Amino acid sequence: MSSGTEQSARENTGHSAENPWPVRTVARKIADWIHRLGAVWVEGQLTQISARQGTQTAFLTLRDPSADVSMTVTCPMRILRSVEPPLREGASVVVHAKPTFFLGRGTLSLRANEIRAVGIGELLARIERLRKLLAAEGLFAVERKRRPPFLPKGIGLITGRASAAERDVLVNTSARWPAARFQVINTAVQGAQAVPQILRALSKLDSDPDIDVIVIARGGGSVEDLLPFSDEALCRAVSSARTPIVSAIGHEPDTPLLDHVADLRCSTPTDAGKRIVPDVREETERVHQMRDRARRALHGWVDTQCRLLDQLRSRPALADPLGPIQRRSDEVALQAQRGTRAMMTVLTREQAALTSARARLAALGPAATLARGYAIVQYSDPEGNLRVLRSVSEVAEGTPLRVRMADGVTHAIANGETGE
The missing domain is CATH 3.40.50.2300 (Response regulator)
Incomplete structure (x- = not known):
């Protein structure tokens, strides 16, 4: 069996620790898979341009400006020279390339067939x-x-x-x-x-x-x-x-x-x-201004309160607090005197009226009559009450009598004699 046939048999039977694939097999399979991929338009920034004189291939490094990701790009020198204006490192470009895997180095790169510089207008x-x-x-x-x-x-x-x-x-x-x-x-x-x-x-x-x-x-x-x-x-x-x-x-x-x-x-x-x-100078000046404003405001407030206190002290109730009491005391004393005089006038008038009434009563009373020589004869009724004797027929002979005169009382006994 030939070596190519043996290798195909090993690949078809799978791989394991006892039956591993050689590096060339893995590299070839990766290359076969990558080479089936189509071309793609890629945008990025050129971070390195390697174009040596006398070589047919230029090597570029294309980097994503937003991430720490870069790829190697190869292209024919004629394509690199055809770009106007000439490319420089840091330029933004759009590349039409096909992924390529190099078996010898086991590296992946993009093989470019067209490079376009991104102009200012496009940016x-x-x-x-x-x-x-x-x-x-x-x-x-x-x-x-x-x-x-x-x-x-x-x-x-x-x-x-x-x-x-x-x-x-x-x-x-x-x-x-x-x-x-x-x-x-x-x-x-x-x-x-x-x-x-x-x-x-x-x-x-x-x-x-x-x-x-x-x-x-x-x-x-x-x-x-x-x-x-x-x-x-x-x-x-x-x-x-x-x-x-x-x-x-x-x-x-x-x-x-x-x-x-x-x-x-x-x-x-x-x-x-x-x-x-x-600005420290401006803020320092602002602090000083605020202090001055606070000081003026405080002084103004104190002055206002002092004037208010002066106004309060100048009021009669606070300027002479005992004066109103003294005036009210004088008024009370005056009213008391007036009340006393009015009361004495009333008492005097009533005393005079009482004296007059007493004189009239005395003139009309029995005492005045008794003083002129008359007497009041009284006897006791069957209930024991004293009654004034008004007729001789009211008592029988031998009835005890009570005779009241102006200077005292004497007792007598009725007899049977009558006369005028």
Whole structure:
């Protein structure tokens, strides 16, 4: 049996630890499966271009700008030279390629038969489509934006290493508030590495409880240079961050999508340094003004209360508290005197009336008659009551009589004699 027949028999009988496949078999099967795949259009950023003189094949590295993923692309040199303008590292391209597996190295690559550079117009059109999509999802809504704290205890800064943007933010912030504390993370701010590094830095700062605001800063540049700050993955990460995000990208005319998603958009990195912290001189002056206003308000209130107390003290009830009592006491005494005089007048008048009545009563009473020599003879009736004797016929002879005269009482006994 030939070697090819033996190999086919081993492949058809399966594989196991006792009957393993050789590397070439596995590599060939993978290659056969990959080679059945069709061609595909792929978009990415060129991070490396290897085109040596005298070779027929160029090697490119195509990277996803939103993820740490890259693939090798091979193409004939004539295709690479035909692209206008000439391709450079960092350029965005669209490649029509077919997956290819190289048996010798066991590597996967894309074999390109057409390469198109993505022009400025196409980039702007894609950014506009993404802008409309994110706006429709509400990522640009004003009501979802958070106000950065008045005085953050910690400031996160994502920017390029030793860049003018980093210097502008740090210098202007420290000039306004010298005690500002920064945590700076330097990342790539353009090219294929920018978005993944910025995303990692954003995640780290957003999870730090000591960071109250995060600034993403970069100086000006071309549309291609600022392209990472219009990346969809970065925009969505900024939208979902819990910490307020400040965007300070480029100059005033530059408006990447990050400016719309961020909680605060600053026209330049210098402007960001002025807006994330207050000015210590202005705040000190404001404190002094507030102290002066508080002092004036307190003095005004005290003066008002003093005037009120003076008004209260000037009222008669408080200026001379015993005066009304004394006046009321005099009035009571006067009324008492009037009452006494009225009572004495009434008593005198009644006393005189009583004396007059007594005189009239005495003149009409029996005592006055007795004083003139008359007497009152009384006898006792059968019940023992004294009765005035008015007729001699009322008593019998021998009846005891009681004779009352002006100066006393004597007793007598009736006899039978009668006369006038």
